[in-house]
Amino acid sequence: MTTTEARERGRAAFETRAWAEAYAQLAAADAVAPLAPDDLVLLAMSAFLAGHDAQSTTDLERAFHALLREGRPRPAVRCAFWLATVLANEGELARASGWLARAERVLDECGRDCAEAGYLLTARARQAAESDPAVAAEMFAEAAATGERHHDPDLVVLGRMGRGRSLVGMGKVTEGVALLDEVMVAVTGGEVGPLLTGIVYCTVLDACRATFDVRRAREWTTALSRWCDAQPDLVPFRGECQVHRVHVLREQGEWYDALGEAGRACRRLADPPGQSAAGAAHYEEAELHRLRGEDAAAEDAYRLAGLSGRDPQPGLALLRLGQGQVAASVAGLRRALDETPSPIERPDLLAALVEALLAAGDTDGAAAAAAELAEIAGAARVPMLAAMSAYATASVRLSRGDAGGALAAARRSWAAFREVETPYEAARARVLVGLACRDLGDADAARTEFDAAARTFRRLSAGPELDRLRLLTDGGREWxxxxxxxxxxxxxxxxxxxxxxxxxxxxxxxxxxxxxxxxxxxxxxxxxxxxxxxxxxxxxxxx
Known part of the structure; x- marks a missing residue:
C-alpha cells in the first residue's frame, strides 16, 4: 500500500468513525512521510478516540507548529484549544493552561474577529464557572453568539452547553435544561464533531444527575449508549456511558443488571488509572451492595470511590445508619454538607441527614433539613426532588406524632416516585403510608401498604428494607x-x-x-x- 493510499484510507475511516483503523492508516502514512497539518489533526483526534492519549497530544502539538509554519495562525489556535481540552481531561492542568496562554498570544497577533476567539472564551468561562457561574454564563452566551456570527456550529453548541450547565448550577434549572435540550438536538443529529459530541453527552447527563431529572437521564443515556455502540473502537466516554447506564438501571430497579454493568465499568476505568469517572463507578457499585444488604462489599466499594476522588457520601452515611452507627452517620453528612454550598448539589445529602437526625433523636434538626430540601425542590420543580422532599416531610411529621400530616405527605411522595418510575423509593414511601395509617388506627390499610412494599422489596432483593418491614408486621397478632x-x-x-x-x-x-x-x-x-x-x-x- 502506498503512502497516498494509507492516507486516503485513514481519512475515509475517520469519516465512518472507525477510529482504530483511522489511527493505524494515518500513523502508517505519517511514518513514511510527515502528514500535512490538517491530516495531523485527524491523526491526533483518531488517536484520542482510539485511546492513545499521549500520542494524541504529541500529534496535536506537531499540528499546531506545522500550521504556524504554513502561516495559518487561526487553525493553529483551534488546534491549541483542543490540545488544552485533551490535557485538561487527563488532569494536566498546568500544561493545558500553558497552551491556552500560547493560543491567546497567537490570536492577539493575528486578530480576534474570528470563531477561534469564541473557543478561547469558553475556556476562560470554564475557569470562571468555579467561582462565579453567573459571569461564566454570560461569557458562554457571548461565545455562542460568536459561533453564530462566524457560522461555526461546534462553537455554538459549546457555548450553549456551557451556559446551560452554568444556569443549572445557579439553580435556574428550567432555563438551563431548555438550553441543554437544544444542544442535545444538535448532538443527536450528528451536527458536531465526535470529541465535542462526547463532551456534550457527559455534561448534559451530569446536569440530569445534578437536577435529579430521572426521565431526561434515561432518554439521553439511551442516546449515548447508541452513539457508543455505533463506534466499537471508541475508548473515551465509554466508561462514563457505563456509569450513567448503571445509575439509570439502579433507579429503574434493575439491580442485577446494574451490578454487572457496574463491575464492567469499574474494570474499564481502572486501566489506565486515574480516570475521573472511576470514583463514580465505584460509588454506584457501593450503592447497589448497600441496598442489597451486602455491607462488606459496599464498604470496600465506598473506600475505592473515596480513593478515586468521589466523596462516598451520602451512601456511606446511610450504610453506617443501617449498622446503628448514628453519630458517625450524622457527622459524615454534616461534613459533606459543609463542603457543598451549591443548593442543587445538596438534596441527596439533606434527605439522608433527615433520616440520620431522626434516628439520633434530633427532630428539630431533621425538620430544618427537611425544610431546606423543600425549598430547593420548590425552586427546581423536578418530580424526583418533590418526591424526596415529601418523603422527608412525612418522616418528620410521623416522628412528631402528626399521623394525619404524615399520611398526606407520604401519599404525595409515593405518587411522585411512581410517576418517575423509581420502584425502590416508591416502595419506601408506601411503608411510610402504612405507618401513618397504623398510627391512625387503620390496620387494614396499613397491611395493604406493607404487602405492596414487600413485593417490591422482594423483587429487588432489598434485604435491609425487607428486614425492617418484617418488624412492622405480625399477622393477626398485632394487638x-x-x-x-x-x-x-x-x-x-x-x-x-x-x-x-x-x-x-x-x-x-x-x-x-x-x-x-x-x-x-x-x-x-x-x-x-x-x-x-x-x-x-x-x-x-x-x-
Missing amino acids: SGGLTPRELEVLRLVAAGRSNRAIAAALVLSEKTVARHVSNIFTKIGVSSRAAATAFAYEHGIV
Whole structure:
C-alpha cells in the first residue's frame, strides 16, 4: 500500500468513525512521510478516540507548529484549544493552561474577529464557572453568539452547553435544561464533531444527575449508549456511558443488571488509572451492595470511590445508619454538607441527614433539613426532588406524632416516585403510608401498604428494607397485650436485644420517643425490666 493510499484510507475511516483503523492508516502514512497539518489533526483526534492519549497530544502539538509554519495562525489556535481540552481531561492542568496562554498570544497577533476567539472564551468561562457561574454564563452566551456570527456550529453548541450547565448550577434549572435540550438536538443529529459530541453527552447527563431529572437521564443515556455502540473502537466516554447506564438501571430497579454493568465499568476505568469517572463507578457499585444488604462489599466499594476522588457520601452515611452507627452517620453528612454550598448539589445529602437526625433523636434538626430540601425542590420543580422532599416531610411529621400530616405527605411522595418510575423509593414511601395509617388506627390499610412494599422489596432483593418491614408486621397478632402497632414494633426490637438508640435508628424515631414507648409497654404488660418484657414477647408469640 502506498503512502497516498494509507492516507486516503485513514481519512475515509475517520469519516465512518472507525477510529482504530483511522489511527493505524494515518500513523502508517505519517511514518513514511510527515502528514500535512490538517491530516495531523485527524491523526491526533483518531488517536484520542482510539485511546492513545499521549500520542494524541504529541500529534496535536506537531499540528499546531506545522500550521504556524504554513502561516495559518487561526487553525493553529483551534488546534491549541483542543490540545488544552485533551490535557485538561487527563488532569494536566498546568500544561493545558500553558497552551491556552500560547493560543491567546497567537490570536492577539493575528486578530480576534474570528470563531477561534469564541473557543478561547469558553475556556476562560470554564475557569470562571468555579467561582462565579453567573459571569461564566454570560461569557458562554457571548461565545455562542460568536459561533453564530462566524457560522461555526461546534462553537455554538459549546457555548450553549456551557451556559446551560452554568444556569443549572445557579439553580435556574428550567432555563438551563431548555438550553441543554437544544444542544442535545444538535448532538443527536450528528451536527458536531465526535470529541465535542462526547463532551456534550457527559455534561448534559451530569446536569440530569445534578437536577435529579430521572426521565431526561434515561432518554439521553439511551442516546449515548447508541452513539457508543455505533463506534466499537471508541475508548473515551465509554466508561462514563457505563456509569450513567448503571445509575439509570439502579433507579429503574434493575439491580442485577446494574451490578454487572457496574463491575464492567469499574474494570474499564481502572486501566489506565486515574480516570475521573472511576470514583463514580465505584460509588454506584457501593450503592447497589448497600441496598442489597451486602455491607462488606459496599464498604470496600465506598473506600475505592473515596480513593478515586468521589466523596462516598451520602451512601456511606446511610450504610453506617443501617449498622446503628448514628453519630458517625450524622457527622459524615454534616461534613459533606459543609463542603457543598451549591443548593442543587445538596438534596441527596439533606434527605439522608433527615433520616440520620431522626434516628439520633434530633427532630428539630431533621425538620430544618427537611425544610431546606423543600425549598430547593420548590425552586427546581423536578418530580424526583418533590418526591424526596415529601418523603422527608412525612418522616418528620410521623416522628412528631402528626399521623394525619404524615399520611398526606407520604401519599404525595409515593405518587411522585411512581410517576418517575423509581420502584425502590416508591416502595419506601408506601411503608411510610402504612405507618401513618397504623398510627391512625387503620390496620387494614396499613397491611395493604406493607404487602405492596414487600413485593417490591422482594423483587429487588432489598434485604435491609425487607428486614425492617418484617418488624412492622405480625399477622393477626398485632394487638397482643393491648399494645399499639408501634409499641409492638418497639417490643420486638427490645426482645431482640436492641438498645433504645438502635431501635430509634431502625424505626426512624427519636430516642426520646422510643423511651416513651418502652415506658408505656412496661406499664401495659405489667413488667419493670427489658428482660421481663422479652419474656412476655416470647410467651405471647409477639416474637
